[in-house]
Amino acid sequence: xxxxxxxxxxxxxxxxxGPYQVLSGIPGxxxxxxxxxxxxxxxxxxxxxxxxxxxxxxxxxxxxxVVPGGIGTRALxxxxxxxxxxxxxxxxxxxxxxxxxxxxxxxxxxxLDGVDASTHWMERELLGELGACPLxxxxxxxxxxxxxxxxxxxxxxxLRLTELLTNADxxxxxxxxxxxDPQPPFDAGSPDKARTEIVDLVRAVxxxxxxxxxxxxxxxxxxx
Amino acid sequence: xxxxxxxxxxxxxxxxxGPYQVLSGIPGxxxxxxxxxxxxxxxxxxxxxxxxxxxxxxxxxxxxxVVPGGIGTRALxxxxxxxxxxxxxxxxxxxxxxxxxxxxxxxxxxxLDGVDASTHWMERELLGELGACPLxxxxxxxxxxxxxxxxxxxxxxxLRLTELLTNADxxxxxxxxxxxDPQPPFDAGSPDKARTEIVDLVRAVxxxxxxxxxxxxxxxxxxx
Numbered sequence: 001x002x003x004x005x006x007x008x009x010x011x012x013x014x015x016x017x018g019p020y021q022v023l024s025g026i027p028g029x030x031x032x033x034x035x036x037x038x039x040x041x042x043x044x045x046x047x048x049x050x051x052x053x054x055x056x057x058x059x060x061x062x063x064x065x066v067v068p069g070g071i072g073t074r075a076l077x078x079x080x081x082x083x084x085x086x087x088x089x090x091x092x093x094x095x096x097x098x099x100x101x102x103x104x105x106x107x108x109x110x111x112l113d114g115v116d117a118s119t120h121w122m123e124r125e126l127l128g129e130l131g132a133c134p135l136x137x138x139x140x141x142x143x144x145x146x147x148x149x150x151x152x153x154x155x156x157x158x159l160r161l162t163e164l165l166t167n168a169d170x171x172x173x174x175x176x177x178x179x180x181d182p183q184p185p186f187d188a189g190s191p192d193k194a195r196t197e198i199v200d201l202v203r204a205v206x207x208x209x210x211x212x213x214x215x216x217x218x219x220x221x222x223x224x
Numbered sequence: 225x226x227x228x229x230x231x232x233x234x235x236x237x238x239x240x241x242g243p244y245q246v247l248s249g250i251p252g253x254x255x256x257x258x259x260x261x262x263x264x265x266x267x268x269x270x271x272x273x274x275x276x277x278x279x280x281x282x283x284x285x286x287x288x289x290v291v292p293g294g295i296g297t298r299a300l301x302x303x304x305x306x307x308x309x310x311x312x313x314x315x316x317x318x319x320x321x322x323x324x325x326x327x328x329x330x331x332x333x334x335x336l337d338g339v340d341a342s343t344h345w346m347e348r349e350l351l352g353e354l355g356a357c358p359l360x361x362x363x364x365x366x367x368x369x370x371x372x373x374x375x376x377x378x379x380x381x382x383l384r385l386t387e388l389l390t391n392a393d394x395x396x397x398x399x400x401x402x403x404x405d406p407q408p409p410f411d412a413g414s415p416d417k418a419r420t421e422i423v424d425l426v427r428a429v430x431x432x433x434x435x436x437x438x439x440x441x442x443x444x445x446x447x448x
Binding site: 012013014017018020021024027030031032033040045047048049050051053100120121138139149150151152153155156159160163168169171172173175176177178179180181182183184185186187188189190191193194195197198199201202205206 | 236237238241242244245248251254255256257264269271272273274275277324344345362363373374375376377379380383384387392393395396397399400401402403404405406407408409410411412413414415417418419421422423425426429430
């Protein structure tokens with residue numbers, strides 16, 4: 001079973017590594033990290049670099065496609081090369097999936113036209129503007145399209161995907177293998193649960209960081 | 225605030241990336257991934273390669289040390305170069321921490337002599353043999369030493385560390401930013417919760433994989 005995770009400049013590491021850690025445990029599964037070109041790809045905060053082992057097109061027909069998110073997705077919404085690959089991979093995939101703002105890429109490729117989908121809670125409106133029907137659920141399954149909420153939701157999605165691809169025993173064995181018995185010290189992981197001040201704080205801080213990154217992305221695109 | 229994450233051949237990706245994703249969100253924090261040498265480091269299942277941006281010793285006095293686990297830790301238990309760095313970093317650190325079998329490295333360095341600590345549930349006995357007092361808790365805090373259980377437990381630990389390093393509001397904002405509102409599809413994430421057949425399955429499958437990896441590690445060490 002081939003699982004393709006497309007990487008791109010300024011992706012969010014946990015969006016990709018959470019599902020990788022789960023899905024790579026499926027007997028016979030091969031997870032491939034692919035980029036615009038083979039070589040180093042830096043994450044959104046520039047503190048981690050991952051190697052893409054090949055180009056996106058090197059895996060033309062993966063069984064499972066997992067598109068991670070990150071502020072870098074905004075540079076991809078008009079990247080016809082990536083969107084063409086996503087469309088063609090989706091045509092033949094068993095499951096086409098995304099984590100966080102990876103859903104924006106699926107939507108830009110037309111995969112989510114009129115389809116219920118999840119994304120990071122701050123980007124639901126943008127997802128709707130791209131043609132999808134945003135839901136606040138942690139994991140949304142619609143046929144072979146499975147989308148997850150922000151960042152850490154990819155772990156939950158991947159466990160469910162593992163069940164769909166194999167069976168509940170394999171999924172539970174992988175959950176136990178990665179000791180996924182979450183005990184967060186706070187109950188502030190969704191905008192419905194966090195205090196209003198915390199929601200406002202995240203909107204302000206993340207919003208400012210993203211505005212800065214978007215300005216850099218625009219400058220990079222203009223310099224090409 | 226400098227946070228050092230030492231990498232090594234055959235580390236487990238989520239052990240490192242979970243804490244990175246949380247701690248990199250602390251205002252002013254810089255997370256550095258360091259290796260035996262700068263350059264590519266491959267994970268335990270060989271499907272992901274991360275770049276170490278420098279050598280372990282390039283961060284001699286990090287504020288926070290986060291040692292990830294993975295089968296590669298077994299090759300480190302007598303690696304005097306790494307253990308010396310860990311000991312010296314620990315002497316000056318604000319927090320010395322580990323995820324999963326990263327605790328074995330802390331123990332081998334003498335940091336856990338007679339100290340309560342957590343690790344992956346399958347390796348508690350080995351942790352005890354190395355001088356620590358293994359506990360089944362998800363996160364164990366003893367003074368400035370904080371250890372987490374297997375793989376995914378690093379996320380919970382890092383949120384608690386964030387609270388200790390800053391305050392509960394910052395920790396909750398980061399939790400909301402990564403939308404960490406876990407909803408695993410099964411309740412099988414610890415050996416106390418999973419069915420006996422699942423526990424046995426993991427012991428057999430992971431045990432076989434690790435035996436194979438250990439044989440390869442021994443052959444590599446012998447070939448040096």
